[in-house]
Amino acid sequence: MNKSFKSALFNQNNDFYEAMKGDSDSEKEARFNVYRNNVFVSLIDSLADIFPVTQTIVGEDFFRAMAREFIQLNPPISPIISDYGDNFTDFIRHFEPAKSVSFLGDLAALEFSLLTLTNAQENKTLEREDVVAAFNNISDPANLYLTLSPTTQILVAPFAIGSIYLAHKNSKSCSLTDIRIEESELLLLSKSHLFAEVHIVSRADAVFIKHLMQGKAFGEAIPDDNDFDPGSSLAKLIDWRLLTKISEAGA
Amino acid sequence: MSSQSIQSQGASAPSSFIIKTGISLKPSYYHEVLDTRPNLGFFEVHAENYLSQGGPARHYLQKIRELYACTIHGVGLSIGGEMPLNKQHLHRVTQLVNDIQPEFFSEHLAWSTHGNTFLNDLLPVAYNKVSLNRVCDHIDQLQTALKRRILIENPSTYFEYKHCDRSETDFIREMVHRTGCGLLLDVNNVEVSCFNHQTDPYVYINEFPSNAVGQIHLAGHTIDNNPIVPLKIDSHDEPVSPGVWDLYRHTLATIGDRPTLIERDGNLPALTELLAEALHADTIRAAVKQGNEDE
Numbered sequence: 001m002n003k004s005f006k007s008a009l010f011n012q013n014n015d016f017y018e019a020m021k022g023d024s025d026s027e028k029e030a031r032f033n034v035y036r037n038n039v040f041v042s043l044i045d046s047l048a049d050i051f052p053v054t055q056t057i058v059g060e061d062f063f064r065a066m067a068r069e070f071i072q073l074n075p076p077i078s079p080i081i082s083d084y085g086d087n088f089t090d091f092i093r094h095f096e097p098a099k100s101v102s103f104l105g106d107l108a109a110l111e112f113s114l115l116t117l118t119n120a121q122e123n124k125t126l127e128r129e130d131v132v133a134a135f136n137n138i139s140d141p142a143n144l145y146l147t148l149s150p151t152t153q154i155l156v157a158p159f160a161i162g163s164i165y166l167a168h169k170n171s172k173s174c175s176l177t178d179i180r181i182e183e184s185e186l187l188l189l190s191k192s193h194l195f196a197e198v199h200i201v202s203r204a205d206a207v208f209i210k211h212l213m214q215g216k217a218f219g220e221a222i223p224d225d226n227d228f229d230p231g232s233s234l235a236k237l238i239d240w241r242l243l244t245k246i247s248e249a250g251a
Numbered sequence: 252m253s254s255q256s257i258q259s260q261g262a263s264a265p266s267s268f269i270i271k272t273g274i275s276l277k278p279s280y281y282h283e284v285l286d287t288r289p290n291l292g293f294f295e296v297h298a299e300n301y302l303s304q305g306g307p308a309r310h311y312l313q314k315i316r317e318l319y320a321c322t323i324h325g326v327g328l329s330i331g332g333e334m335p336l337n338k339q340h341l342h343r344v345t346q347l348v349n350d351i352q353p354e355f356f357s358e359h360l361a362w363s364t365h366g367n368t369f370l371n372d373l374l375p376v377a378y379n380k381v382s383l384n385r386v387c388d389h390i391d392q393l394q395t396a397l398k399r400r401i402l403i404e405n406p407s408t409y410f411e412y413k414h415c416d417r418s419e420t421d422f423i424r425e426m427v428h429r430t431g432c433g434l435l436l437d438v439n440n441v442e443v444s445c446f447n448h449q450t451d452p453y454v455y456i457n458e459f460p461s462n463a464v465g466q467i468h469l470a471g472h473t474i475d476n477n478p479i480v481p482l483k484i485d486s487h488d489e490p491v492s493p494g495v496w497d498l499y500r501h502t503l504a505t506i507g508d509r510p511t512l513i514e515r516d517g518n519l520p521a522l523t524e525l526l527a528e529a530l531h532a533d534t535i536r537a538a539v540k541q542g543n544e545d546e
Contacts, residue, residue, distance in 0.1 A: 018413075194307045
């Protein structure tokens, strides 16, 4: 019975109407349409909540039509709707009407990564004074090992999606005029207190952070780059709450 | 939250739950609730929104639980489904209930999962022996896992199955008898379903197994004015309607006072509007109690 109900929801297959009371097929359809509408509208709303910037870029009508096609092919498998949409990104990449917005799939992937990070377990990170003390208590800071929160990620984005995301987040409307969208960006994704954050980082900072993630000591992690300023990079690690431990031995 | 902090709430929390009306807790209210600490009976959350390992939802729920009684309302266990319960989901819900220690955990007489698909809606159950056996098995399983009596909510429905051999209230009565579960009487669902099936909501209330009712839900609905058959839709995005307030008054006069929730899920108003609706429910509860004492 549930199987034929589900088929009526997704395939407009009306065999299920046989199981319903009602004077006519049109009455049964009007009644069943409440469920069709509830299921699709609630799932489209959920995707709009998960991908707000993606929706702003293409507009609400386009987004909702795209989401409806996605839901038809990929209904959720988990009762936890905040997990829904992990393959929406791939769907968007192959969605013909969205092809002209070359960065849309990458932007959606960034939004989903940030949501996943937000829902991930919090890690206790070091305060500024802890870091200062660790650096003051050692004769050669080059030998310190800086452990980063496991939620830290460096992302090489082929488009300026970090700029688009931040422009939307900071102004709630997204002007693309000042953003050179075809330029790639290095993005740092991390969790600060309860929410995931994205930061656009320089190549030198990205290399430095990658080295720390690989377990290199502070001295070895410093990139061979004249633009690199260890003091300001360290300050960013503290401000962005990335450091979970500083020790003299490797992690 | 430590079990100790829950226990320290034990003396005061249940009484506020019983005496004063509660409201749905939504993320947009977290800060205002913590800053202003409104005088309310309790907050209710949907289990499925609080199952992540971290993030704001769980953090704020724990903060608010330290100050208020809570109820947890499941919307995804698919009690009425033909499939076995999702064990992983049941495990996560159990962990949440153990952590939060709500006054009640409630779920729906409905299904939402079939095969590998979660349909994100509360879908109707046929009222016959086969589905009664299945529903009772699922309730037994859930009560065993949670180690507590749960409440099951009467549904809002938009059609009736041909293959029913008993009424909704008879089905629910038998379900209570067999599983020992309690009931969450959603007065708006009664209004919605009875309108949609052209039956009398007052008769429904009179036939409802009232002894098992542990909590009441009040919510708003909208009208689907399609030209073929006008339907009321259980949308939770409007204030409680005058008709539902009247039916609530009748319900309390008939079954006695019960912990009550103003349920709101969409088109969220300012917190003060929900508080005003909760206060209105408190006024009705006091008047009905007074009236019953006077008789």
